[in-house]
Amino acid sequence: MTQRLKEVDVVVIGVGMVGSIVAKELAAAGYKVVGLERGQARFTVPEFQSPAIHDELRFDIRKALMQDNTREPVTFRNHGSETALPVRRWESFLPGTGLGGSMVHWNGQTYRFQANDFQLATRTRERYGRNFLDPDLTIQDWGVTYQELEPYYDRFEYLLGTSGKAGNIKGKIHPGGDPHESPRSREYPTPPMKEHFQGAMFRKAATNLGYHPFPQPSSNLSQPYTNPEGIKLNTCVFCGFCERYACEHFAKAVPQTIILPVLLANPNFELRTGCQVQRINLDSAKKQATGVTYIDAAGREFEQPASLVITSSFAINNVRMLLLSGIGKPYDPASGKGVVGRNYAYQTMSTVASFFDEDVIINPFMASGASGTLINDFAGDNFDHSGLGFIGGAFIGAVNTNGRPIQYHPVPPGTPAWGKGWKQAVVKHYNHTVMFSLHGSSVSQRQNYLDLDPTYRDAWGQPLLRMTFDFPQNDLKMAEYVTSKGVEIGKATGAKQVAGSPRRAPYTVTQYQTTHNTGGTVMGSDPSTSVVNRYLQSWDVPNVFVIGASAYPQNASWNPTGTLGALTYWTIDALKNKYLKNPSALVSA
Amino acid sequence: MAMVQLTRRNFVGSIGAAAVVPATSMLSNAVGAASVTDGPVPAKPASADAKPVYLFFNAAEARFIEAACERLIPADESGPGALAAGVPNYLDKQLGGAWGAGERLYRSGPWVAGTPSQGYQLPFTPGELFHTALRAINLDLEKRGTAFDSLPVDAQDNYLKLLEAGTLDLDGVPSGVFFSLLLGMTVEGFFSDPVYGGNRDMVAWRMIGFPGAYADYYEAIDRHGVKFEREPISLAEDGRGHIHVHQDIPANL
Numbered sequence: 001m002t003q004r005l006k007e008v009d010v011v012v013i014g015v016g017m018v019g020s021i022v023a024k025e026l027a028a029a030g031y032k033v034v035g036l037e038r039g040q041a042r043f044t045v046p047e048f049q050s051p052a053i054h055d056e057l058r059f060d061i062r063k064a065l066m067q068d069n070t071r072e073p074v075t076f077r078n079h080g081s082e083t084a085l086p087v088r089r090w091e092s093f094l095p096g097t098g099l100g101g102s103m104v105h106w107n108g109q110t111y112r113f114q115a116n117d118f119q120l121a122t123r124t125r126e127r128y129g130r131n132f133l134d135p136d137l138t139i140q141d142w143g144v145t146y147q148e149l150e151p152y153y154d155r156f157e158y159l160l161g162t163s164g165k166a167g168n169i170k171g172k173i174h175p176g177g178d179p180h181e182s183p184r185s186r187e188y189p190t191p192p193m194k195e196h197f198q199g200a201m202f203r204k205a206a207t208n209l210g211y212h213p214f215p216q217p218s219s220n221l222s223q224p225y226t227n228p229e230g231i232k233l234n235t236c237v238f239c240g241f242c243e244r245y246a247c248e249h250f251a252k253a254v255p256q257t258i259i260l261p262v263l264l265a266n267p268n269f270e271l272r273t274g275c276q277v278q279r280i281n282l283d284s285a286k287k288q289a290t291g292v293t294y295i296d297a298a299g300r301e302f303e304q305p306a307s308l309v310i311t312s313s314f315a316i317n318n319v320r321m322l323l324l325s326g327i328g329k330p331y332d333p334a335s336g337k338g339v340v341g342r343n344y345a346y347q348t349m350s351t352v353a354s355f356f357d358e359d360v361i362i363n364p365f366m367a368s369g370a371s372g373t374l375i376n377d378f379a380g381d382n383f384d385h386s387g388l389g390f391i392g393g394a395f396i397g398a399v400n401t402n403g404r405p406i407q408y409h410p411v412p413p414g415t416p417a418w419g420k421g422w423k424q425a426v427v428k429h430y431n432h433t434v435m436f437s438l439h440g441s442s443v444s445q446r447q448n449y450l451d452l453d454p455t456y457r458d459a460w461g462q463p464l465l466r467m468t469f470d471f472p473q474n475d476l477k478m479a480e481y482v483t484s485k486g487v488e489i490g491k492a493t494g495a496k497q498v499a500g501s502p503r504r505a506p507y508t509v510t511q512y513q514t515t516h517n518t519g520g521t522v523m524g525s526d527p528s529t530s531v532v533n534r535y536l537q538s539w540d541v542p543n544v545f546v547i548g549a550s551a552y553p554q555n556a557s558w559n560p561t562g563t564l565g566a567l568t569y570w571t572i573d574a575l576k577n578k579y580l581k582n583p584s585a586l587v588s589a
Numbered sequence: 590m591a592m593v594q595l596t597r598r599n600f601v602g603s604i605g606a607a608a609v610v611p612a613t614s615m616l617s618n619a620v621g622a623a624s625v626t627d628g629p630v631p632a633k634p635a636s637a638d639a640k641p642v643y644l645f646f647n648a649a650e651a652r653f654i655e656a657a658c659e660r661l662i663p664a665d666e667s668g669p670g671a672l673a674a675g676v677p678n679y680l681d682k683q684l685g686g687a688w689g690a691g692e693r694l695y696r697s698g699p700w701v702a703g704t705p706s707q708g709y710q711l712p713f714t715p716g717e718l719f720h721t722a723l724r725a726i727n728l729d730l731e732k733r734g735t736a737f738d739s740l741p742v743d744a745q746d747n748y749l750k751l752l753e754a755g756t757l758d759l760d761g762v763p764s765g766v767f768f769s770l771l772l773g774m775t776v777e778g779f780f781s782d783p784v785y786g787g788n789r790d791m792v793a794w795r796m797i798g799f800p801g802a803y804a805d806y807y808e809a810i811d812r813h814g815v816k817f818e819r820e821p822i823s824l825a826e827d828g829r830g831h832i833h834v835h836q837d838i839p840a841n842l
Contacts, residue, residue: 086695196810
């Protein structure tokens with residue numbers, strides 16, 4: 001028996017980073033907003049407090065903050081010819097759950113994409129010619145430009161208080177920052193974090209090789225900061241428990257520390273936790289959403305009517321919500337037609353390990369999630385790809401975030417997997433190794449996509465999302481090339497042994513890489529190749545907005561959160577100043 | 590059971606090749622080593638005789654687990670091994686609790702053997718998997734007239750390599766799957782917080798220099814290359830009662 005509730009103006013599906021920012025803005029503008037969060041409510045005090053939060057087994061290994069995969073996993077296969085099987089344990093990527101969403105367990109690495117990234121197809125054609133790319137690649141322009149998004153990047157960074165050093169303010173290059181970045185309108189809200197030893201070593205080696213190292217932009221803050229919402233964040237103390245953990249220090253920008261206190265104080269907003277949305281309901285013509293149906297933690301079913309539905313879940317869950325609701329045409333890789341689930345992409349991660357003698361003390365456990373040093377000289381299109389046979393690149397950096405020993409105990413290649421040889425190598429190298437991350441872009445490709453699984457179901461009886469993905473040749477070539485550059489930097493640090501591990505196929509769900517899943521509800525200017533328009537509004541059902549990294553037509557060389565924050569404020573602007581004044585399609589198809 | 594390459598001749602050959610070190614003597618060595626590691630002597634030193642109370646493993650399983658863990662992470666001059674660190678006790682408590690029962694494991698069928706990149710696809714919970722595999726292993730060794738813990742260490746290593754290679758069918762559990770779970774959980778037990786029953790007295794953390802749950806390096810982070818000398822801190826020390834309270838954000842909004 002479904003209980004029908006009183007209609008509200010707006011329903012937000014998922015109260016994470018996007019959901020809490022959107023809800024705050026619309027509630028403040030006078031709209032009645034209901035936020036439906038499938039997980040539990042949780043706050044810095046008492047849930048995130050030390051020392052219980054500093055438990056590697058519970059949070060890193062047992063994935064305490066992650067989406068409940070016993071009820072709601074995904075299925076996976078490398079290729080369409082295989083049978084997809086459930087990801088029975090999370091490893092490769094870790095979507096969060098609960099109030100604050102995945103942002104609660106992020107590292108705080110807060111990048112912008114470059115102007116080139118938003119017009120990737122056009123710029124690639126212009127610079128390298130029409131025939132440069134593998135014809136299977138389906139990269140495309142975003143339908144929005146960097147220049148349009150810049151004010152919203154700025155607003156997001158100032159909400160978070162991001163610590164960094166600008167390299168390009170209004171076209172003027174500033175020493176110490178990233179000279180490759182697209183122009184920003186002003187300096188970061190707070191100065192860069194202190195540099196750890198690995199970062200300092202990397203800086204010296206990269207400078208000697210003629211590259212341009214800069215401090216990692218961090219939303220674990222270098223100093224106290226009061227954001228435009230009036231909320232004060234504290235200084236990060238480099239505890240080394242950031243990614244996969246919640247911050248007990250009020251030093252990491254997460255919804256609990258940047259926006260929820262304001263949102264939850266607004267009587268126009270109602271938070272309902274433990275609510276699993278089953279589908280967005282449509283009218284009989286399937287042209288308008290009428291609200292959502294959800295099941296609460298006690299198993300009771302409700303219909304929540306609403307004039308506007310915003311899905312602000314984790315990227316892959318946004319895709320699944322549209323597929324379960326019948327919004328937009330599902331993608332078919334055989335014909336290349338259809339859009340929902342199309343252009344699923346990821347991140348192409350490689351590593352370089354530099355091993356030192358035992359008199360070089362690294363202290364890897366002293367770190368924040370974003371206190372490293374890196375270069376963008378081999379990221380995006382910052383180097384000439386002529387003759388290389390690939391597009392894209394990676395940032396290379398000493399961006400180590402922790403020394404938590406169950407997961408972090410680097411040993412040189414050739415070390416036995418167990419026994420005395422393994423143990424001695426762990427003891428010898430734990431405190432004397434520098435790791436570089438090579439954080440690579442990910443092109444979209446015709447064969448990689450998301451759809452609904454024909455066999456496996458969630459705890460509510462609905463089909464699971466099916467992921468079909470392997471690394472495109474383009475990205476494997478990129479990983480080889482960029483890793484060779486990382487190895488050169490490793491050697492230039494004076495390490496006695498340097499081991500590069502370029503990402504290799506096949507993609508496996510058994511090894512953590514990143515939680516940077518993108519695509520599937522791609523934005524764009526052509527309804528035949530995008531799910532939402534440039535304002536993240538559904539082409540098919542104009543009172544549904546889909547905000548998430550699911551909008552990215554392909555993924556760039558950087559962590560996706562900064563760009564998602566910019567898109568969130570960009571969309572809020574369109575909602576407040578355009579859509580809500582005259583609810584209709586903002587772009588004619 | 591397929592492809593059993595371990596023969597009596599292998600065992601005998603191994604005995605000739607290496608000194609026999611019974612697990613009990615490794616345990617005493619290990620504790621001896623722990624007492625001379627740097628830092629103050631713990632208030633209640635771990636006793637070599639303090640046998641864990643096994644709630645999950647039966648006696649035969651426990652004998653295998655104790656001996657096998659100590660081969661995976663042996664006591665040596667760098668410090669105690671898995672046995673002295675209490676890893677078998679960690680395994681027992683994990684496997685007897687929620688994790689052993691399938692915590693965080695999607696358990697709906699159909700059950701299909703997948704590709705390596707699709708990960709674990711067996712219906713066994715970790716607890717079921719251990720019981721099934723250990724019974725098969727102990728029966729296999731019994732047929733050969735021996736038991737794992739009475740083998741010389743080289744022969745123990747050879748048998749573990751056989752499991753690792755994945756060539757044995759342990760009553761439906763591929764031996765490689767069992768081995769990688771055993772190894773993964775042994776490393777977990779060695780390095781996880783002592784509140785979980787392994788890493789006794791934080792021996793593994795002392796060995797590598799990890800300070801544990803201790804959590805403020807603001808003053809130390811830019812003193813590059815300086816060894817961080819202090820006792821590690823366990824969750825059990827309760828952060829010395831310290832709670833961070835925000836002046837503006839109330840608890841439980």
